[in-house]
Amino acid sequence: MPSRDTNGSVVSDEMYAQIQRRLLESGEWDRIYRMLELKLNESGWMDELHDHAKELARQMYPISVRKMTDSVSSKASSEVPENVKAEVTAKIRQYLDSQLEK
Amino acid sequence: MSYTTEAEEAGACPHLLSTFTDDGVRSDILQKYRTVVSWATSRSYESQRPAKKRKLSTPQCGSCGIALSRPFVCLHCSYSGCWSLSHIQGHLSEAGHHFCVDAKSGSIFCSECDDFVYDAIISDVYNSTTLALEEKYTSFQVAKKRREPFRPWTPNDKDTEALDGATSLPCIGRRGLLNLGQTCFLNVVLQSFLANPLLRNYFLSDKHNHRLCSRGKDCTCCEMDTLFSEVYSGNEAPFGPTTFLSTTWRASSELSGYAQQDAHECFISALNQIHATSRGSTKLSCICIVHSTFDGLLQSDVKCKKCGNVTTATDPMLDISLELKGKIGEIGRNNTLASCLRRFTQPEELGATEYSCDKCGRCPASKRLSIRKLPPVLSFQFKRFEYKSADRSSAQKIEASVRFPASLNMAEYTTLVMKAQEGEREKGQKTEGSYPSSDIGPQAMYEYDLFAVICHDGQIDNGHYTCFARYQDEWYYFDDDKVTHSSLGACLKSQAYMCFYVKRRLDYKPYVTPSYVVAREAEAIKEKEREREREAALTKEVDDALLEYVTVRRYLA
Numbered sequence: 001m002p003s004r005d006t007n008g009s010v011v012s013d014e015m016y017a018q019i020q021r022r023l024l025e026s027g028e029w030d031r032i033y034r035m036l037e038l039k040l041n042e043s044g045w046m047d048e049l050h051d052h053a054k055e056l057a058r059q060m061y062p063i064s065v066r067k068m069t070d071s072v073s074s075k076a077s078s079e080v081p082e083n084v085k086a087e088v089t090a091k092i093r094q095y096l097d098s099q100l101e102k
Numbered sequence: 103m104s105y106t107t108e109a110e111e112a113g114a115c116p117h118l119l120s121t122f123t124d125d126g127v128r129s130d131i132l133q134k135y136r137t138v139v140s141w142a143t144s145r146s147y148e149s150q151r152p153a154k155k156r157k158l159s160t161p162q163c164g165s166c167g168i169a170l171s172r173p174f175v176c177l178h179c180s181y182s183g184c185w186s187l188s189h190i191q192g193h194l195s196e197a198g199h200h201f202c203v204d205a206k207s208g209s210i211f212c213s214e215c216d217d218f219v220y221d222a223i224i225s226d227v228y229n230s231t232t233l234a235l236e237e238k239y240t241s242f243q244v245a246k247k248r249r250e251p252f253r254p255w256t257p258n259d260k261d262t263e264a265l266d267g268a269t270s271l272p273c274i275g276r277r278g279l280l281n282l283g284q285t286c287f288l289n290v291v292l293q294s295f296l297a298n299p300l301l302r303n304y305f306l307s308d309k310h311n312h313r314l315c316s317r318g319k320d321c322t323c324c325e326m327d328t329l330f331s332e333v334y335s336g337n338e339a340p341f342g343p344t345t346f347l348s349t350t351w352r353a354s355s356e357l358s359g360y361a362q363q364d365a366h367e368c369f370i371s372a373l374n375q376i377h378a379t380s381r382g383s384t385k386l387s388c389i390c391i392v393h394s395t396f397d398g399l400l401q402s403d404v405k406c407k408k409c410g411n412v413t414t415a416t417d418p419m420l421d422i423s424l425e426l427k428g429k430i431g432e433i434g435r436n437n438t439l440a441s442c443l444r445r446f447t448q449p450e451e452l453g454a455t456e457y458s459c460d461k462c463g464r465c466p467a468s469k470r471l472s473i474r475k476l477p478p479v480l481s482f483q484f485k486r487f488e489y490k491s492a493d494r495s496s497a498q499k500i501e502a503s504v505r506f507p508a509s510l511n512m513a514e515y516t517t518l519v520m521k522a523q524e525g526e527r528e529k530g531q532k533t534e535g536s537y538p539s540s541d542i543g544p545q546a547m548y549e550y551d552l553f554a555v556i557c558h559d560g561q562i563d564n565g566h567y568t569c570f571a572r573y574q575d576e577w578y579y580f581d582d583d584k585v586t587h588s589s590l591g592a593c594l595k596s597q598a599y600m601c602f603y604v605k606r607r608l609d610y611k612p613y614v615t616p617s618y619v620v621a622r623e624a625e626a627i628k629e630k631e632r633e634r635e636r637e638a639a640l641t642k643e644v645d646d647a648l649l650e651y652v653t654v655r656r657y658l659a
Contacts, residue, residue, distance in 0.1 A: 021169035024160040029171055030149035038511065042440050044594070047508045051591035054575075065217050 022099060032091055039084045049076055115212045115219035117200055122223075131177050135203055135210075135224065136231055138175045142205035143235045147544065165189035174211070177201040208232075236607075240543045250612055273306075275333040276573065278340035278583035282347055286582055287365040290569040291372055292343060293580045294554040294602055295326065296333055297571035300395045300478055305330040309391070310380070322375035325349050340583035350375070365556055365567050366423075366483045366600060373420055382618070396420045399475035401517045404452065406459035407466045416474055421481035422446070426500050439482065439506040439601070447471050447515050472517040480512070480550055480603045487562055497562045506552070506601050508590055513548040550603035558599040570596065 023029040040046055053072050057063055122128045141159070149158055160169045164181040166189060174190040175182040178199040183189035190202050194213040202211050208228035212219045233252055240249040257265060275296065279289040295301050304310075305327050312324035312331075325346040332341050351358035354371045373392045377383050380390035388397075397418055404413045424442040427433055434441065449468045457467040484504055490496040513519045519542050554571045568581045570593040579588040 017168050020171070021160060024169045024171060025157045027149035027151075027156070027158050030146060033171075034150070041507055041509065041511075042438060044438075044505055044507070047590060047594055050508065051589060051594070055589060055591070 019096065019099065023095065028095055032088065032095070035091065036084070036088050039087065040080070043081045043084055045076075045079060045081065045084075048079065114221065115215050115217075117212055117214045118210070118219055118221055121200065122221075131201070132223070132227060134175075134177050135208075136227055138203055138205050139208050139228055139231045140235065142173075143232050146206075147235070147239045151541075163187075163189055164193060173205045174202050175205055177203060177210075236544045236546060240547065241541050250610055271334075271336070273334070274573070275330070275335075276578060276585055277333045277338060278580065278585045280340050280342035281582040282342060282344060284362045285343075285347060286567040287363045287368050288343065288347060288350065289582055290365055290556045290567040290580070291369045292329060292346070293569050293571055294369070294556060294600070295372075296329070297554045297573065298395070298479060298602065299553070299604055301326070301391065302330065304391045306334065317379060320349050320352055321379045322346075322349055322353065322372065323379040326376060362563065362565065364487065365558070369481070369600070370420065392420070395479050396477050396481065397475075398473060398477035398480070401472050401474040402469060403472070404457060404467050404469045406457070406462055407468065408462040409459060411459055411461055413460075420477075421483060423483045423485055425485055426502055426504065427485075433500060433502050435502075437502055437504040439504065439510065442482075442484070442504065443515050447473075447520070470520075472520045473512065473515050474517045476512055476516065476548070476605065478605045478608055480510075480605070482506075482601045482603075484599060486558065486599055499558075499562050499565075501597070503597055506555075506594070506598055508552050508594065510550045510552070510603055511545060511548050512550060513542065513545065516548065518542055519548075547607050547609075549606040551606060552593075552601060553604050554602040555593055555596060555598050556600040557596045559597065567599075 023032075037046075049072060052075060053068065056071055057068060060067065121131070145158055148156075161173050161175075161182045162168065163170055163183045165183050166187065168184065170182060170184065172185060173182045174185045176190070176193060176197070176199050178201070179197065181190075181193050181197070182205075183193055185191075185204070190211075191213065194200065194202060200213050202213075203209065204211070208224070209218045210221065210224055211217070237249045237251050279292060281289065310323040310327050312321070312327040315321055315324050315327075317324065325343075329341075329343060329346060350368070350372065353375045357363050357368055357371055373396060377388065377390050377392040380392065383390040383393075397420065400417045400419045402415050402417070404415075405411070422443075424439075424446055426437060426442070428445070447470065449470045452467045452469050454464045454466050457469075458464050459467065486500045488498045488500065490498070514523075522542060552572065554569060556567060556569045559566050559568070568579065570577055570579055570588060572578075572593075577588045577590055577593050579586045579592065
């Protein structure tokens with residue numbers, strides 16, 4: 001089912017899948033991921049989550065992967081610093097632009 | 103059978119244990135596991151090297167067809183799939199397969215337990231597979247030598263005999279240290295030493311036994327040995343490091359007296375004393391425990407702005423002191439360890455009066471610091487105390503907080519990476535956020551983990567030192583004699599004065615018998631030879647005496 005991206009243009013599932021595949025095959029995915037990792041660590045996001053997960057696990061009995069992932073994931077996505085989001089989004093956009101030229 | 107019950111009691115997955123009882127199935131699963139982990143690890147190394155026309159292998163989800171960024175691979179068949187969309191879980195239940203592996207982390211998921219499970223054998227396979235690949239992808243600058251491969255220690259017959267006769271003790275040592283009168287500055291330094299894995303291993307390996315030391319008095323190494331023995335003795339009551347203190351006073355008079363002292367000065371002074379009292383320590387290229395642990399190399403490159411000529415100088419360093427103030431004395435608001443390190447390694451302009459080029463004479467230049475050699479333990483000091491006058495009577499403390507991470511990657515501050523990035527910039531290639539294509543080795547070789555933090559609260563003259571230290575994965579808070587269980591979060595929120603990081607990978611050479619052991623064995627052989635000669639000489643004397651006696655008797659008869 002076609003969906004609209006933030007610019008309002010139509011992005012089909014097929015197009016998304018193709019871009020995903022190209023990102024991975026070229027290694028660009030891994031490079032962007034690595035950049036994200038470094039920036040998230042420097043902002044303290046990683047340590048914040050690590051501590052939250054650890055202390056949550058300490059209090060949880062019996063410990064459940066599902067409960068842990070739910071709690072940690074929601075905190076993780078809501079706490080990404082704006083500047084990190086902006087920088088990585090820009091990098092992805094840069095890649096997409098280069099692909100659309102082809 | 104008894105191993106299985108023990109493991110079950112410890113919380114191991116019963117399904118994995120029962121599956122592993124069949125040797126054939128077990129070896130198939132381990133082989134598949136090894137292949138998946140190998141594939142994922144190699145792929146991540148390959149992806150860091152930008153190459154234009156290369157296509158990295160990218161599996162597709164068996165259910166939705168999308169290219170997998172985080173494949174979960176079934177250990178029973180060729181299916182791999184998405185975790186977040188629950189496709190892999192769907193496959194496991196439909197096909198009746200139990201186990202799948204997260205290719206990136208090597209974690210095994212059991213569909214019956216509906217949980218990730220731990221197994222010691224799997225963990226071993228993961229570690230040995232990833233390490234072997236890491237070694238393969240590490241190339242060196244020197245003489246094209248490959249990295250020394252890791253070999254696990256296997257006890258020989260003598261070792262086995264010794265181990266069979268030995269009693270194992272839990273290797274946990276945490277004791278508070280009594281404040282002997284404003285000595286919290288010493289206590290925090292000692293706690294950072296106790297939490298230091300390399301120092302701990304050295305002294306617990308009996309490398310400097312205070313009962314056998316020939317130095318007798320005022321040996322700081324003996325004091326360290328005593329400290330480790332006391333803390334690992336099993337006695338949990340607080341310990342008073344009185345002899346350590348008096349030895350320190352006698353060695354450094356500036357640290358004596360009952361006034362509050364600077365923990366960083368005490369740290370440096372203690373390192374110098376331990377070095378001085380170590381057997382075999384030398385002035386240059388010393389391999390004593392202090393230098394083996396803390397010694398790094400700082401490089402300074404001065405580039406002439408006119409002709410581009412670069413003068414390089416290297417200096418050894420035991421730790422890194424970081425400014426909190428900028429060039430014009432401003433204190434930033436969002437200080438992080440990374441921003442301090444960037445400031446430390448950023449190019450600094452030198453005026454024409456400060457520099458003289460060999461070719462051009464006096465002219466402006468730019469100077470840049472970088473780390474040439476990373477030490478196994480990296481210590482940072484944040485320069486919080488500003489002394490206005492030489493006699494330390496007036497001073498100010500900079501209270502600004504600095505955020506520091508639990509894990510640190512030092513790559514971008516090393517000479518190797520900085521030079522590679524400069525090279526790429528000159529060629530007009532993008533470097534932001536990516537790694538230079540020239541080989542800088544696996545990231546793991548630049549990674550460090552925080553293990554101790556020294557904090558200072560209050561003013562310069564009536565403040566208090568406390569510290570946080572990590573033992574395995576748990577953090578503890580040390581306030582002189584009071585030790586409490588803490589958390590990573592509490593540690594990272596504290597106002598740090600000094601931070602200690604330990605390298606994730608240690609570099610080692612092929613094993614050679616240490617020179618003192620070779621000398622000792624040669625001496626033992628010489629001693630045996632001398633003994634033989636003495637006995638031979640004695641026997642000869644007896645024979646001669648006997649001969650004389652017999653001759654005399656015959657003569658008299």
